[in-house]
Amino acid sequence: MPKRPIAIALIIWYNICMNNTNDNTPYITRIVEDFLVRTRAKLLAHATRLDNGCLIVQPTSARGGYGRVTIGSRTYAAHRAAWELFVGPIPDGLYVLHRCDTPNCINWNGCLFLGDNSANVQDCISKGRFNPRRGERHPRAILTDAQVIEIRRLSKECGLSNAEIARRFNISATAISKIVGNRTRKTV
Ligand SMILES: [Zn+2]
Numbered sequence: 001m002p003k004r005p006i007a008i009a010l011i012i013w014y015n016i017c018m019n020n021t022n023d024n025t026p027y028i029t030r031i032v033e034d035f036l037v038r039t040r041a042k043l044l045a046h047a048t049r050l051d052n053g054c055l056i057v058q059p060t061s062a063r064g065g066y067g068r069v070t071i072g073s074r075t076y077a078a079h080r081a082a083w084e085l086f087v088g089p090i091p092d093g094l095y096v097l098h099r100c101d102t103p104n105c106i107n108w109n110g111c112l113f114l115g116d117n118s119a120n121v122q123d124c125i126s127k128g129r130f131n132p133r134r135g136e137r138h139p140r141a142i143l144t145d146a147q148v149i150e151i152r153r154l155s156k157e158c159g160l161s162n163a164e165i166a167r168r169f170n171i172s173a174t175a176i177s178k179i180v181g182n183r184t185r186k187t188v
Contacts, residue, residue: 040085043069043078047106054100055082055107065103065127082106083114095120103127124158143169148179148188155180 048056057067057078067078083096086108090096097119100111115123143151151169154160155176162180166173178184 036085039071039081042071043081043085043106052100053107053110054102054105055111056102057104057106059104067104067106078104079106079112082108083112087112090114093117095123097123101127121158121160125154125160143171143179143185145185145188148185151176151179 043057046057050056057069059065059067068075069078069081070076071081077096079098080090080096083090091114094114094116096112097115098105098111099113100107102111105111147169151165154165154168155162162173162176165180166176169176175184
């Protein structure tokens, strides 16, 4: 997940937000405003407002179900882009999280909020579509494809350790390591 501002123009906009402007402001402001108008419109072009207030973009992959948006030559998580484009900078160490539990929602005015790392990890875990049943011993259990996808998501997107994932799924950390490292279940 990119942690830096989505464009140089935004850095300038941040400075304007923080009243840290200089004498070039009229010229720079016009560039930044153009950028913001264009990029906001691009983000909203494919967004749909639901009855519950969520503003949904099409998720572009199964990984976490987040929407993506391409700005310049780079692709960003749509909810992060929405926060930066409509609200302002995401402070260091904070994450953009969802109250609505809908990863592809970009409703900055109600659904999105800033949270720290532990809130982010908790949020990330809770979004899993698969909840392993605890307390059962399945030493030779064959994981379903959905479980394999969830294991990789917990590792790569939520940052859980192999040992922590192993506890959740009741299988060995070695098996988790092989799945995460694509040494087994390569077709999933
Ligand atoms: Zn929402």
